[in-house]
Amino acid sequence: MxxxxxxxxxxxxELTRRGLPVTVFEADDVVGGISRTVEREGWRxxxxxxxxxxxxxxxxxxxxxxxxxxxxxxxxxxxxxxYAGKLFDYPLKPVNALRNLGLVEAIxxxxxxxxxxxxxPRDQSHFEGWVSARFGQRLYRIFFKTYTEKVWGMPAxxxxxxxxxxxxxNLSLGSAIVHALFPRQGQTEVTTLIxxxxxxxxxxxxxxxxxxxxxxxxxxxxxxxxAVVGLLRGDLGVVAVEVESRDADGTAxxxxxxxxxxxxxxPLPELVLAMDPPAPADVRExxxxxxxxxxxTVALVVPEVCxxxxxxxxxxxxxxxxxxxxxxxxxSPHLVKDGRTCLGLEYFVxxxxxxxxxxxxxxxxxxxxxxxxxxxxxxxxxERGYVVRMPKAYPVYDEGYDRQVDVIRGWLGGxxxxxxxxxxxxxxxYNNADHSMVTAMLTVExxxxxxxxxxxxxxVEEDYHEGSGPVAGDDRTPGAAGPLGPTAPAAGxxxxxxxRPAPSVRAA
Numbered sequence: 001m002x003x004x005x006x007x008x009x010x011x012x013x014e015l016t017r018r019g020l021p022v023t024v025f026e027a028d029d030v031v032g033g034i035s036r037t038v039e040r041e042g043w044r045x046x047x048x049x050x051x052x053x054x055x056x057x058x059x060x061x062x063x064x065x066x067x068x069x070x071x072x073x074x075x076x077x078x079x080x081x082x083y084a085g086k087l088f089d090y091p092l093k094p095v096n097a098l099r100n101l102g103l104v105e106a107i108x109x110x111x112x113x114x115x116x117x118x119x120x121p122r123d124q125s126h127f128e129g130w131v132s133a134r135f136g137q138r139l140y141r142i143f144f145k146t147y148t149e150k151v152w153g154m155p156a157x158x159x160x161x162x163x164x165x166x167x168x169x170n171l172s173l174g175s176a177i178v179h180a181l182f183p184r185q186g187q188t189e190v191t192t193l194i195x196x197x198x199x200x201x202x203x204x205x206x207x208x209x210x211x212x213x214x215x216x217x218x219x220x221x222x223x224x225x226x227a228v229v230g231l232l233r234g235d236l237g238v239v240a241v242e243v244e245s246r247d248a249d250g251t252a253x254x255x256x257x258x259x260x261x262x263x264x265x266x267p268l269p270e271l272v273l274a275m276d277p278p279a280p281a282d283v284r285e286x287x288x289x290x291x292x293x294x295x296x297t298v299a300l301v302v303p304e305v306c307x308x309x310x311x312x313x314x315x316x317x318x319x320x321x322x323x324x325x326x327x328x329x330x331x332s333p334h335l336v337k338d339g340r341t342c343l344g345l346e347y348f349v350x351x352x353x354x355x356x357x358x359x360x361x362x363x364x365x366x367x368x369x370x371x372x373x374x375x376x377x378x379x380x381x382x383e384r385g386y387v388v389r390m391p392k393a394y395p396v397y398d399e400g401y402d403r404q405v406d407v408i409r410g411w412l413g414g415x416x417x418x419x420x421x422x423x424x425x426x427x428x429x430y431n432n433a434d435h436s437m438v439t440a441m442l443t444v445e446x447x448x449x450x451x452x453x454x455x456x457x458x459x460v461e462e463d464y465h466e467g468s469g470p471v472a473g474d475d476r477t478p479g480a481a482g483p484l485g486p487t488a489p490a491a492g493x494x495x496x497x498x499x500r501p502a503p504s505v506r507a508a
Contacts, residue, residue, distance in 0.1 A: 005033025007423025037205025
């Protein structure tokens, strides 16, 4: 097993539960992947914010088998949008939004919305056109454009409409008005409208730390600080993996470990490029064409009175580079210390850019200045800060990425059928943690029970956010009852992410 994130540890847990031997190799010194909880001097940080909410019954059961009920908190969901110095309720509430916009801008926004309904934009193939058609050009520019472009580092006109359709499907201005006038506690018809969620007491890492303990108790091994640097191929598939770790004096040590089956959640391009003998040139080229968006959090300690009730605030103000600000104390009081809270400023970056390469002290200074600029804390409130970098946080759907993934899938299935990619980075899919777990569950069933689930058909676009059924697709007729519940349509890419411009456009 390569990787000790949600997918890798779910697979390891399912294998040990069946009495099968498993060894997990994790390059980092902590488990959980992007779902880890980082601890610095007694402060705990959630990387990105992880609301435990799922419509997959098998995942819900799994969570509560790993963690006892007393380790779960039921937390209120609250998020707002910061724009022009004012906080707007999110999901949008018409009265609040129109009041904050002011009379003149409110009239213009309503007129823009009506105009879009009467004469929708001709080109709705990209994010800007799709959203403008449903909210109007002015509301699009206020509530969607800036944040989206911060996250993906590209113009909104270069982002595929599928991203918008999946992320805000069924959340029209009309549905927001209905929800504001007739709220229903606990409703989950639209993902952005859920009002409560579960959360592990000391952060999401608690789930994966307990899962690791249970894997070891079941006879499995989890080796941290051990990177898989090579997959050795034979005639019928991978026969061994080469791993690298460091001994007590820091010297790199490599060794070869035999393998019958390999479940991989390492980034798909790295998996391909680690093959020995190498994959064919076209497959390696496809792997190198896939890219990721990276992420860093600057966590700032402030007095508790400087916090806010939101889990996070979306920063749509274009004058600041920060995309989102978390209040870790609103996630769980066990993440912070008495009398203090910790605000996490999230920056969406590319590994190697100016922010990524900045010194921690410079990043703390930047985040402090932006927090004050935005009016979220008074001058001098920040007491200390910490920086956490997370590479390869979000698979990016570059133009033609799907063709590259198909090339890789085709070669893996023929040349190394005992290698099983799972999870977000393992399959290069922008999935939530629960859907990464589903891919692991189905893969283990294929290995242990001889089933033939098409793990690549695990789908979230059709049912997860808007429907009531689980999303595990298999090789049977779409809509049939699968091992995890009714299956979603067989086609699908997982949660959509933007398409970047082709290289020539990006270079220009």
